[in-house]
Amino acid sequence: MLIDIAAEAFASLTQRPLRTLLTMLGTTLGIAAFVATTGIMSTASAQIGRQFDRLKATQVLLQASSSGQDPFPVDTDARLANLHGVRAGGVYTALDRVGLSPRAFIAFSSGTASGGSVLAATPGAVAASLPRLAEGRAYDEGAQQRGDRVALLGRVVAKQLGIDQVDNFPAVLIGDRLYLVIGIIDADARLPDILTSAVIPVSSAMRDFGTAPDQQFQGLVDVRPGSAAQVARESVFALRPDMPDSLQALAPPDPSTFRNVVENDVASLVFASSVVVLLIGAVVIANSGLIAVIERRHEIAVRRALGAKRSQVAGQFLFEAGLTGLLGGMLGLGGALLLVVAVSVAREWTATISSWVVWAAPLVGVTLGVLAGVPAAFRSARGDISTNLRG
Amino acid sequence: MMLVSAPLPDPMFDAAQPLVRLECVSRHFYGAAPTRALDGVTMTIERGESVAVVGRSGSGKSSLLNVLGLLDRPDSGEYFLAGKETSLLTDGQRSAWRAGRIGFVFQSFHLMPRRSVLDNVQLALMYARAPREERIARATAALFRVGLGRKLNAMPTQLSGGEQQRVSIARALVARPSILLCDEPTGNLDSQTSEGVLRLLRELVDDGVTLVVVTHDPGVARFMRRVISMRDGRLENDPELDGFWRTNADRPC
Numbered sequence: 001m002l003i004d005i006a007a008e009a010f011a012s013l014t015q016r017p018l019r020t021l022l023t024m025l026g027t028t029l030g031i032a033a034f035v036a037t038t039g040i041m042s043t044a045s046a047q048i049g050r051q052f053d054r055l056k057a058t059q060v061l062l063q064a065s066s067s068g069q070d071p072f073p074v075d076t077d078a079r080l081a082n083l084h085g086v087r088a089g090g091v092y093t094a095l096d097r098v099g100l101s102p103r104a105f106i107a108f109s110s111g112t113a114s115g116g117s118v119l120a121a122t123p124g125a126v127a128a129s130l131p132r133l134a135e136g137r138a139y140d141e142g143a144q145q146r147g148d149r150v151a152l153l154g155r156v157v158a159k160q161l162g163i164d165q166v167d168n169f170p171a172v173l174i175g176d177r178l179y180l181v182i183g184i185i186d187a188d189a190r191l192p193d194i195l196t197s198a199v200i201p202v203s204s205a206m207r208d209f210g211t212a213p214d215q216q217f218q219g220l221v222d223v224r225p226g227s228a229a230q231v232a233r234e235s236v237f238a239l240r241p242d243m244p245d246s247l248q249a250l251a252p253p254d255p256s257t258f259r260n261v262v263e264n265d266v267a268s269l270v271f272a273s274s275v276v277v278l279l280i281g282a283v284v285i286a287n288s289g290l291i292a293v294i295e296r297r298h299e300i301a302v303r304r305a306l307g308a309k310r311s312q313v314a315g316q317f318l319f320e321a322g323l324t325g326l327l328g329g330m331l332g333l334g335g336a337l338l339l340v341v342a343v344s345v346a347r348e349w350t351a352t353i354s355s356w357v358v359w360a361a362p363l364v365g366v367t368l369g370v371l372a373g374v375p376a377a378f379r380s381a382r383g384d385i386s387t388n389l390r391g
Numbered sequence: 392m393m394l395v396s397a398p399l400p401d402p403m404f405d406a407a408q409p410l411v412r413l414e415c416v417s418r419h420f421y422g423a424a425p426t427r428a429l430d431g432v433t434m435t436i437e438r439g440e441s442v443a444v445v446g447r448s449g450s451g452k453s454s455l456l457n458v459l460g461l462l463d464r465p466d467s468g469e470y471f472l473a474g475k476e477t478s479l480l481t482d483g484q485r486s487a488w489r490a491g492r493i494g495f496v497f498q499s500f501h502l503m504p505r506r507s508v509l510d511n512v513q514l515a516l517m518y519a520r521a522p523r524e525e526r527i528a529r530a531t532a533a534l535f536r537v538g539l540g541r542k543l544n545a546m547p548t549q550l551s552g553g554e555q556q557r558v559s560i561a562r563a564l565v566a567r568p569s570i571l572l573c574d575e576p577t578g579n580l581d582s583q584t585s586e587g588v589l590r591l592l593r594e595l596v597d598d599g600v601t602l603v604v605v606t607h608d609p610g611v612a613r614f615m616r617r618v619i620s621m622r623d624g625r626l627e628n629d630p631e632l633d634g635f636w637r638t639n640a641d642r643p644c
Contacts, residue, residue, distance in 0.1 A: 307518035
């Protein structure tokens with residue numbers, strides 16, 4: 001019997017396709033708005049996450065609490081490396097006084113670079129800055145301890161000096177000291193300034209050039225995902241157990257929390273507006289259902305005369321409304337998915353849609369439709385048969 | 392042909408009782424102009440009878456049909472259908488009786504315009520809870536019975552008025568009801584078409600169907616074996632019509 005009533009409802013809907021379509025429109029738009037916005041939002045945020053999160057979430061910065069002091073111990077690299085969750089860490093500082101007016105000393109070419117700077121960095125700091133080396137290698141802890149005169153050149157500086165390989169032992173003059181170029185940095189994720197700099201070990205720099213009274217040292221730590229806050233807490237004690245207050249550790253504000261806050265604001269706004277559209281859709285279904293009951297009073301009366309119970313007539317109207325909601329929801333879902341995919345393709349993103357949205361859309365459509373069909377169902381069951389057969 | 396239209400025996404129904412018995416049935420409508428649509432009607436209709444109910448508009452004949460068809464409840468009095476008192480029936484029971492025991496034919500046919508002829512007829516069996524294959528088979532047979540075997544898949548709008556009324560008769564007949572109630576079945580038809588429809592109705596009576604036709608057309612009444620005339624909600628004999636007079640209308644309620 002239920003199947004028969006469903007079939008009758010389906011027949012009623014398909015016989016008036018235009019009206020059914022228009023009735024569905026409210027639900028369709030509401031669902032489409034909801035799915036499309038959540039879909040585009042999750043797609044976009046997944047994209048943002050891919051690009052920025054890993055870098056920010058795995059970085060801890062250290063600096064002196066008060067300027068003019070150098071609280072970093074000599075073995076900063078080793079102390080940081082001992083902390084759980086740390087992949088590499090160290091100290092770096094810009095040697096502003098020295099300036100980079102290096103001259104290249106190589107067999108077949110020479111030149112002078114301008115506009116560059118010299119950066120003193122421990123091997124750990126270099127590693128933590130995530131450099132990509134085009135040529136050669138970075139210096140290691142041994143070079144730092146011995147104070148070797150070795151340098152890494154940023155891609156820009158290297159090009160200015162005409163140095164494109166390190167096999168022939170090119171050397172540069174920094175200040176009045178000759179440094180051997182052992183590597184060329186092609187790109188650097190955390191310290192992009194490196195590309196216009198020469199990087200030398202901190203020990204060599206301090207021996208050769210000394211430090212200014214207000215020399216600013218900074219710590220840079222590369223940590224495993226999820227360890228930033230913990231490393232930030234522990235590093236100040238690891239470096240200066242005697243006076244942890246002399247150091248400040250800056251873990252970036254947890255980016256996911258931050259993003260969630262923003263997203264929740266946007267999401268609740270979008271959610272609210274789709275709910276409004278959905279409610280309008282429900283009102284449309286409810287209203288057209290009531291009109292249909294008046295318009296189809298003959299049909300209802302005939303069905304009743306043929307033996308339909310009140311519940312069967314009401315059930316048919318509920319079915320019709322539910323089916324309208326379901327179809328509206330599916331149509332909205334389909335349209336929204338297409339939209340999300342289209343936007344993703346246009347932006348070369350990966351379309352990301354939560355599976356619950358896909359399930360929820362038709363479910364919400366049905367629920368809303370059935371609820372909206374209740375008034376019509378009630379009224380359809382109420383009408384006086386004999387009056388409606390005449391009128 | 393008997394198989395198609397003859398009423399099905401129903402064990403629930405008491406065969407010893409008349410099919411229809413009304414005892415002092417009244418139906419009043421209140422409102423701006425209160426009317427006594429039925430005013431103490433007492434009558435019986437036996438199985439296999441063909442009854443014409445005649446009277447001017449407003450005489451109460453349609454109200455009588457509504458009460459007989461369980462579409463309306465009387466305010467007072469008792470209505471026994473095959474020996475069963477109907478006033479205590481629930482809406483569901485009344486619906487079930489309409490589905491299985493009572494067939495309706497309306498003046499304006501009341502077919503569903505967007506459904507095929509076959510769909511229109513088998514719909515009546517849906518509410519009688521027949522399975523789909525049986526519905527199709529019986530609806531097809533009923534349509535053959537009324538002479539529309541070639542138009543099963545036609546839409547009602549493609550049919551003439553007479554054909555539409557035949558569809559509606561097939562629909563009324565398909566559940567093989569005990570009683571067929573017709574409200575001005577020829578009211579929208581020209582005289583020649585009416586003749587055909589009436590002849591069909593009389594054939595059904597010959598098959599054993601009990602027929603009650605409400606009409607203001609004396610021509611229709613002549614096709615029925617018994618004529619009841621009504622005025623102001625009461626039964627009365629109409630001297631113009633030559634018919635039997637078997638109600639005890641004079642008995643006070």
